[in-house]
Amino acid sequence: MDVATTTAAEQTAGGVSLFVLGSVVSLIAGSGSVLGAVPVFFLRRPAPAWEDALLGAAAGVMLAA
Numbered sequence: 001m002d003v004a005t006t007t008a009a010e011q012t013a014g015g016v017s018l019f020v021l022g023s024v025v026s027l028i029a030g031s032g033s034v035l036g037a038v039p040v041f042f043l044r045r046p047a048p049a050w051e052d053a054l055l056g057a058a059a060g061v062m063l064a065a
């Protein structure tokens with residue numbers, strides 16, 4: 001099959017459709033974001049020192065990406 005004439009849904013990586021693979025990986029990433037956000041709804045306002053540390057860690061992750 002000529003790669004130029006295939007759609008993304010028809011291409012495979014190790015026997016798995018690239019569309020399915022991309023969807024599963026996106027679902028995993030989204031689930032991680034949800035799990036990371038859930039504690040925010042159940043915690044009180046953190047102490048200023050904790051808030052500074054958490055914001056610093058988040059900034060480091062964003063800069064690394």
